[in-house]
Amino acid sequence: MRLPCPICGERDRREFYYQGEAVALDRPAPDADERAWDDYLHNRDNPAGETRDLWYHDGGCGSWLVVHRNTITHEVYSAELARDVKGRMK
Amino acid sequence: MRFSALRVLKEGLTGNKGWTPHWRDPQPKDEYDIVIIGGGGHGLSTAYYLAKNHGLRNIAVLEKGYLGGGNVGRNTTIVRANYFLQGNSEFYSHSLKLWENLEEDLNYNVMHSQRGLINLFHSDGQRDAFVRRGNSMVNQGDDAILLDREGVREHLPYLDFEQTRFPIYGGLYHPRGGTARHDAVAWGYARGADERGVDLIQNCEVTGIDIENGKVKGVQTTRGAIKAKKVGIVVAGRSGQVAAMAGMRLPIESHVLQAFVTEGLKPVIDHVVSFGMGHFYISQSDKGGLVFGGDLDFYSSYASRGNLPMKEHVMEAGMTLMPMIGKAKVLRSWGGIMDMTPDGSPIIDKTDIDGLYIDCGWCYGGFKAVPGSGFSFAHLMATDNHHAPAAKYRLDRFRTGYGLMDEEGTGSQHNLH
Numbered sequence: 001m002r003l004p005c006p007i008c009g010e011r012d013r014r015e016f017y018y019q020g021e022a023v024a025l026d027r028p029a030p031d032a033d034e035r036a037w038d039d040y041l042h043n044r045d046n047p048a049g050e051t052r053d054l055w056y057h058d059g060g061c062g063s064w065l066v067v068h069r070n071t072i073t074h075e076v077y078s079a080e081l082a083r084d085v086k087g088r089m090k
Numbered sequence: 091m092r093f094s095a096l097r098v099l100k101e102g103l104t105g106n107k108g109w110t111p112h113w114r115d116p117q118p119k120d121e122y123d124i125v126i127i128g129g130g131g132h133g134l135s136t137a138y139y140l141a142k143n144h145g146l147r148n149i150a151v152l153e154k155g156y157l158g159g160g161n162v163g164r165n166t167t168i169v170r171a172n173y174f175l176q177g178n179s180e181f182y183s184h185s186l187k188l189w190e191n192l193e194e195d196l197n198y199n200v201m202h203s204q205r206g207l208i209n210l211f212h213s214d215g216q217r218d219a220f221v222r223r224g225n226s227m228v229n230q231g232d233d234a235i236l237l238d239r240e241g242v243r244e245h246l247p248y249l250d251f252e253q254t255r256f257p258i259y260g261g262l263y264h265p266r267g268g269t270a271r272h273d274a275v276a277w278g279y280a281r282g283a284d285e286r287g288v289d290l291i292q293n294c295e296v297t298g299i300d301i302e303n304g305k306v307k308g309v310q311t312t313r314g315a316i317k318a319k320k321v322g323i324v325v326a327g328r329s330g331q332v333a334a335m336a337g338m339r340l341p342i343e344s345h346v347l348q349a350f351v352t353e354g355l356k357p358v359i360d361h362v363v364s365f366g367m368g369h370f371y372i373s374q375s376d377k378g379g380l381v382f383g384g385d386l387d388f389y390s391s392y393a394s395r396g397n398l399p400m401k402e403h404v405m406e407a408g409m410t411l412m413p414m415i416g417k418a419k420v421l422r423s424w425g426g427i428m429d430m431t432p433d434g435s436p437i438i439d440k441t442d443i444d445g446l447y448i449d450c451g452w453c454y455g456g457f458k459a460v461p462g463s464g465f466s467f468a469h470l471m472a473t474d475n476h477h478a479p480a481a482k483y484r485l486d487r488f489r490t491g492y493g494l495m496d497e498e499g500t501g502s503q504h505n506l507h
Contacts, residue, residue: 001397012399020390043341
């Protein structure tokens, strides 16, 4: 599997650290209830098919990326800088 | 049909014409007391113990493919009870005791071979950790023997003891650990359940779970609707999809774990050897193939196949530990879908929906748990009480933070196990 880093271009999967589902971009308020934090920290949609997850380009530019890919075929559709995705969420 | 030496002899002399199918192929009925979703090792053993221990008969196991066609049919077959933490320790201890009596219990040759398992260590700090683990195992009533380097050499003379990166200091020897024939475990439980009246229904995919007023009423399947008083979800890597049919999100992320088999060789590896520093473990099957594996590919996947970086890593670790392995030719590799929890420990619990139960989160260690998991899940489903050895496998431990079982001590977070 190769990931298309927006800064470095297409790179080997080994250069990246996988963080998990991109829920981390939508952090609950500090005073949100226990269930909101449980959902954020532990519970996952865990989709069989298309997913968006967070990867860190550890062996490259050091960017956090949101990668759109398929968990059944390992096809990678696109990758965006996490800060751009986060910016659009506001 | 009972197996016995006399029967094998008789069939051998009469052309093997008297063997019969091991289970029926029934049509699903309209209604059951209990429906188990998932005809893998854990689902089949759950059905078996529901019938055997609790006298329940009106049970169906629904399998979308064929019985034992998932992880129980493709794994590295290791059976052990060398866990450290309370909660895990008593569970795997109980499961190993069930293994030790499984062949008589099922009247089925599951080829359980207690050839001994050795976990290697490579530093003083690692030795201390294994001393502590060994003491915990002994306190649980299981067996653990600390071996120094020469002690390991007596068992495993073929290792590269003097390697510069991870010189071998010793090992923790678990003599009752070993392997079993994975398919036979599924088949033995299936036959035992079928004999007791359980309907094993294959090619029957669950497409919906019927819930009314917070109570489960049955399931929708590709072979029609089936009513049920109680439903158990036992679907390993697919837990997320099935739980979603009941409106639940689980603390589970499905990952791919690869394993490898070489061509058949003469006996060369007598034990199960675990090389934690290199994420590598190995045993030799009774057919002669070297069976080995490593760590997860470390990203969520349902592909049932892995990528090349982990293959390379596993091969490198094998070569580092036992250079002789370089002569063997790999025949095939595969990837299994692992239901990973944040703390690396499983879940056997009720859900918030009345009558709906779940057994999942076995991560990459589900095979050895097949007897214990079925025994404890059957107890929970039949009595609504948690079975003592599995009483700490609660679903709500992630929400409350109470009772997390992080065996590796890496933190209770997805992607750390």
